[in-house]
Amino acid sequence: MSTGDRPDVRGYFGEYGGKFVPETLMAALDELEHAYREACADESFAHEFHHLCHEYIGRPTPLYHARQLSEQIGGAAILLKREDLAHTGAHKINNAVGQALLARRMGKKRVIAETGAGQHGVAVAAACALLGLKAIVYMGDEDIERQSPNVHRMKLMGAEVRSVSSGSRTLKDAINEAIRDWVTNVGDTYYLLGSVVGPHPYPLMVRDFQAVIGQETREQMLAAYNRLPDYLVACVGGGSNSLGLFHPFFNDRKVEFIGVEAGGRGLETGSHAAPLTAGRVGVLHGAKSYLLEDDNGQIRETHSIAPGLDYPGVGPEHSYYKDIGRARYVAVTDAQAVEGFRLLCDTEGIIPAMEPAHAIYHAARLAADLSTDKTIVINLSGRGDKDLDIIAGAKDKKA
Numbered sequence: 001m002s003t004g005d006r007p008d009v010r011g012y013f014g015e016y017g018g019k020f021v022p023e024t025l026m027a028a029l030d031e032l033e034h035a036y037r038e039a040c041a042d043e044s045f046a047h048e049f050h051h052l053c054h055e056y057i058g059r060p061t062p063l064y065h066a067r068q069l070s071e072q073i074g075g076a077a078i079l080l081k082r083e084d085l086a087h088t089g090a091h092k093i094n095n096a097v098g099q100a101l102l103a104r105r106m107g108k109k110r111v112i113a114e115t116g117a118g119q120h121g122v123a124v125a126a127a128c129a130l131l132g133l134k135a136i137v138y139m140g141d142e143d144i145e146r147q148s149p150n151v152h153r154m155k156l157m158g159a160e161v162r163s164v165s166s167g168s169r170t171l172k173d174a175i176n177e178a179i180r181d182w183v184t185n186v187g188d189t190y191y192l193l194g195s196v197v198g199p200h201p202y203p204l205m206v207r208d209f210q211a212v213i214g215q216e217t218r219e220q221m222l223a224a225y226n227r228l229p230d231y232l233v234a235c236v237g238g239g240s241n242s243l244g245l246f247h248p249f250f251n252d253r254k255v256e257f258i259g260v261e262a263g264g265r266g267l268e269t270g271s272h273a274a275p276l277t278a279g280r281v282g283v284l285h286g287a288k289s290y291l292l293e294d295d296n297g298q299i300r301e302t303h304s305i306a307p308g309l310d311y312p313g314v315g316p317e318h319s320y321y322k323d324i325g326r327a328r329y330v331a332v333t334d335a336q337a338v339e340g341f342r343l344l345c346d347t348e349g350i351i352p353a354m355e356p357a358h359a360i361y362h363a364a365r366l367a368a369d370l371s372t373d374k375t376i377v378i379n380l381s382g383r384g385d386k387d388l389d390i391i392a393g394a395k396d397k398k399a
């Protein structure tokens with residue numbers, strides 16, 4: 001059995017996770033697990049990761065006290081963990097650099113990845129350019145159209161972008177295609193997954209690389225306030241920025257975790273991407289977890305105004321946190337996220353990505369009901385430059 005914050009030997013967090021993959025990938029996952037365990041035991045690996053975090057990504061990112069925002073709401077102090085200031089504009093680079101280092105260490109020269117909105121693809125393209133690896137990024141052709149600036153960025157950094165025209169032509173289909181590529185080219189290829197999803201050991205590895213967020217937050221809170229925060233609030237797509245923030249506080253039982261899912265057009269409409277708040281347990285992309293499926297067991301179409309949250313599944317560790325009550329999960333709609341987005345632009349002069357705008361909205365509501373001696377840390381997982389068209393569209397709808 002898992003012991004709270006580690007999966008068991010078969011890769012289960014409680015009853016979630018595992019390795020539901022074709023036989024041909026079992027050996028590749030074993031090889032990966034072995035290589036990762038060795039890397040963790042090698043000080044030089046951690047040293048190189050932290051060196052690149054500092055020199056290349058620009059870490060530590062600030063823990064910023066949003067005074068104007070806090071004052072306007074008139075309750076708890078709100079702090080922002082500024083992942084939007086990381087290189088390439090979001091937290092995804094932490095994991096991309098960590099896994100690209102692992103790929104190089106394993107002697108794999110060809111790296112494949114999936115991307116939805118393109119943020120993970122951009123991070124992988126950057127990390128592979130840096131480390132001299134060939135990157136191939138699968139992306140649904142619907143997303144290629146919606147996110148053309150990111151496609152351009154990936155190509156500029158030397159990545160090959162392969163368009164996927166199956167299924168709903170979005171992230172879940174891109175993952176299917178990447179898995180297919182991996183099965184075919186398993187010998188020389190490293191699959192660089194972008195969130196805490198997929199078969200073991202991905203949920204563990206990605207969480208470990210992203211845990212730099214929570215480790216820094218912990219140190220920064222203690223240095224500036226000499227105490228831990230009362231609440232951690234983060235948006236949940238696959239679940240990596242949230243677990244990266246939460247995990248280093250797992251044993252600090254007084255620190256409450258709140259994961260914010262995409263409520264889309266409202267949970268009652270069925271048009272959302274909130275598997276933890278409105279889904280059930282099943283198997284998707286190699287792991288058992290909460291997900292969105294219909295009565296025939298078919299994966300449902302999802303919707304969110306935030307492309308990075310538009311995914312029908314969620315990492316197994318979150319499902320475990322939900323069941324043991326370590327974290328609470330809520331859903332915030334598209335319209336509410338737009339409110340959260342505007343609130344941060346207006347009060348702080350910071351344009352957030354639409355994904356963390358969900359967390360901002362929820363945290364602002366929460367802060368209003370708390371006394372001024374309480375603190376809330378929001379993971380500001382990315383900057384909003386990529387979403388300006390989306391916001392322009394939201395405005396048109398209102399007018």
Ligand SMILES: *Cc1c(COP(=O)(O)O)cnc(C)c1O
Nearest residue numbers: 195237238239240241308355382
């Ligand atoms: C991809 C993305 C997310 C969602 O992914 P998680 O794995 O849940 O963190 C959230 N915010 C931003 C800015 C993203 O790019």
